[in-house]
Amino acid sequence: MTKKFSLLSASVMAVAAILASAPIGAEEVKPDVAVEYVEGGRAFTKDDIPTYFIAEDGTVDWPVFSGFRRYHAECHVCHGPDGEGSTYAPALKESALAMDYYDFIEVIASGRQKVGASENSVMPAFGTNKNVMCFVDDIYVYLKARGMDAIARGRPAKKVDKPDELRAEEEECMSG
Template sequence: MVLRFSMFAAAVLIAGSAYAADSKAVSEEDGKYLDADGNPTYNIQADGTVDWYTYSGFRMYHAECHVCHGPDAMGSTYAPALKDSLKQKNIDYYKFQEIVSSGQQNTAVQGGSASVMPAFGTNLNVMCFIDDLYVYLRARSDDAIGRGRPAKKETKPDAARKYQDECLGPPK
């Protein structure tokens, strides 16, 4: 099947928030928040409630990525702290998709041993949640959320349910 990366048009304007300008949500459509460039971003309310995608990203990260990249994106002896990588290496939404789908080798680690980020391009459990993963890591890298499972979250939007069903396809 062809994987579709979601690009939502800006629809509803949101009141300003305190986060770094580049990650600031300026619009929202069906529970998905977008920055000024139209890329997915997080939205954390004053009482700590996170948007659905940040929460979902937390879950998917801990299902698919933490075994190498450590809990809460803190890194391990084997793979870099993604909490820092996004900023330090200027990994934007498109670069992120590229690395996760195609993999990457020996750019991150000091020392002699081979360092391999596997390609997840054919893994629907990762690729169908690429926006969720990116939004969660963006929030972690801006310190907009701390370690651990976010305590409060927005309800799962119908649009997320629909996209997920279409992307994952019928149960095999």
């Protein structure tokens, strides 16, 4: 009896192991952008990482719209319009998917320069620039949406009204 039971559980475990290691279809595993919950006017993944929310009719949430504006005010001169990249700086719509969220934010705050790179290939540090740092999560989710092709190039046509929570958050950050 005991033996039968353990044999059975061993084979159940073997099947479970095969299922767990089996690739899902032939597709590459997509970065995690799925909305798990919405809090304070922002969408988050199950790992508490900011993500975008876009309604079926294409209406973008406030952070995506804000990110579009902030990106084009502060980043696009080097990184190209719509996160597409330039000959000078990488395509951030791809970086936002490839890089860990915390690393992404760290590069924005602290800047970066490749060892040996010429002086004109520098990512400036924005850590003390409120027009960037108060909106880094917006810029991040905007670029993530671009990387996933969830929004087209250009200004999003439809957006939700600015949520009160985000208005308050912005005022606090900009005056703090």
